[in-house]
Every structure is written in C-alpha cells, then in structure tokens.
Amino acid sequence: MRRVAVFIILAVSIVSCASFQKPKTLGEAKADLDCIEYRDGEEWKQISGKFGTPDLVPLPEPGAGLTKNSRAFSNMVIFFYTEVREVREGEVVRFHEVITSIDVCKKK
C-alpha cells in the first residue's frame, strides 16, 4: 500500500513539474546561439569568420578534384525549418512535410 502511495505521489509530482514548463519558442531556443542560414552560393569566409577553424577537414573524394571540399564542425545545432506542403498523388490530395530552410548554429 505504501509503495502504491509513493508511486502516485511521485507520478503526480513528475507530471506536475513537466506541466509547469512552457515550451520554448524558436526565438528563445536561438537566443544563446550564433546562427547562419544555409544558402547555396554563400561565401565560405562568412562561415569561417563566424565559426572559426573547422574540426574536421576530410580529403576530397576521388574524382571530385581538389576544389570541391567538405568541412565539418562538431558541437553544432541545426534547425530544420519545415512546412506541410500539398502534393497530388494520382486522384487524391495529400500533404508531405518538407524542409524549407536550415539554420546552422553554434553556442555563443
């Protein structure tokens, strides 16, 4: 009986605490982050100027040439912006969730 009572008290406390937390807005989530919105054709210098030297600088893949590279930063936060978009599947209208843009962010 005591165990049941303890479980109920714990369960009530846990769910009560959870319900006090208001979900973060996008603005609040980005408040302590430095972000760059992904755009094709963006100058690399904009990225390195903001985030510094990359943590990973892999060799180019064979056949790609030396001018096509990839660079990676660890401990980054990525925001995918999504929206529900209408598509026609034969006779019927359906909706898919698609990515509309990306923000790459680092802690300030």
Added chain:
Amino acid sequence: MLSLDEFLQKSGGNAKIFNNFKLKADKDITEILTVCIPDMHLLERGPNDDFFDQSQEYEDRFINLLDFLLKLRDSEKEALEIIQLGDMFDLWQAKGNTNLIVEAYPNEIGLLEKIKTIYVVGNHDIDLVKWYKDKGETFGRKWRHSSAVGGKLRAIYEHGFQADFANNQESWAGVIGKEISKIVGMMEYIEPDIDVVLGSTWDSIMRIFSKYNVFTPVKNPEGFNFHEYFSYYINQMEKYNRGETLDHFGPGEVDLAMTVIGHTHTARLVQMPKESRTFYLMDCGSWVNGGHEIGIIAGKDMAVCQWG
C-alpha cells in the same frame, strides 16, 4: 443548401445514422450544411495515441472522410461549414507541443486546413490559446463558434469541457483531472487500453452515485448524470436568449435552440421542450479508440453519423 438526406446519399453509403440519433427541429438551426468533427486527440503515433490506436484502418477511415469533405467543399463552396470541436491535439500527453504531431499526421492536418475547417479549442489543446496569450496568437482556435439563421443566433458549438466538473481547467477539479489524465497516459505505455478500462470503471462508479444522488451539487441539481451537460447548456442558451451575457449579442439577435459539443467521446442527440421552446444537445462522439462519428446539421435536420 444540401439537405441531410442528400449528404447521406452523396457519401455513397459511408455516412450512416448512428444509433437512430436523428431529429427534426421546429425551425431552421443552420442556413448551410454544417459538419462537426469531434475529438481526435492526435499524438505522435506512440502506444498512447488513441486516434491511431495501433490500427491503420482508423486513420484510413478518417482520411477517407477528409477526401470526401474536400470534394464536398469543391461542390458546395461557401454553403458548407466544417467545425472541429476541439481536442484535435492531445497536448496533455504530447512529447512537447504540436511540432512532432504535425510530423506524424501531415495529411490529416493539411487536409483539415484545405477544407477550411473552423477550429474550436478543447481542454486537451487549450495550450494553443495560452502559449501566446499576450500576443493574441491563438492559431485560429476559437473558444466557441456559432451559426445564425436570418441574422439570429441559433446554435453554438464548443468543446464541452466548460460544463464538466472534472475537466474545466478554470476549476481545481479540472486541474486534478488533468494530472490524473497524464498519469493514465504514462500507464498506457505499459497497458495501451488502460484509459478505456479506467474510463468504464469511472462510468460504473458514477452511475451508482447518480442512482442514489449522493454527490448532487447544489448549483447543478442534475449534476453527475448523463444530462449534466444538457442542463448546463439549456441554462446557457436561456441566458443568451434573455440577453444576460457579456458577449455583444442583444436579445433581439439571439434565438438559441441548439448546442453542439464533443468532449465526452459518447455520441448523443437529445431534445428537451421547455417553456414553448425545444432545446437540442448534440454530442458528436469522437475519433479515438475506433470512434468514427460526425455531427451533421442541415436546416431543421440534425443527426449523428458514423463514417465508413
């Protein structure tokens, strides 16, 4: 306006009158065909998602209804009103907010938008009107919707928790009710049908109290029986009709006879004559745990139907 019979015919046999819940009012209740979609409780498709309820058939049936309503919107244009009666999302049990529920149900949410659904807020998605209360953002949710005939208000549409002792979030009992729901939600990870089992047990207990009239509240002598909502809404409609309301309607603009709700997940259609007038209460049922009801009002005709 498409009549109830024409609606049933157009549905190709998908819409069937449920439990003989069909009535004809003495005067028109709506000027256009009105379709009401009750509680859906969308979650992230986990074990406690009572809309999906581990059954693809339930989701397919709902999508089939929305496909039909999209065609109906195309043919009827503005002569059709579609109202979702609240608890579309179950934010009491959601992992965070609506974000991952949209990921789980893009078709349902996209189609409801496309058919120009009017959304009423329920107790399980009331956070939608609370998150940005200070900025006035309600994500298109209304506390209550109404329809008029000849410029006079004839029907109101709200979720139904407002009349509910254990679910009104403005009362202490409602706050406790919310916490109990969350605990039951956690228990559903162990036993998915625990909510149904506990719900039936609660109803059995309340039936005994109702029979012996043990908990009768002074303010609401009909409380704790299945007509608790009816007396609450008759009082509300009478008050509106007398002009005793803080809303902007005067007595000349109101001739309320019907209230349409969801919330209880138990479909009902009842009428009550009172002082030379007949009042109607329609509870449209639900789309959870296999429920598949909708409410239809067309002129004088009203019915609760099951789809599919």
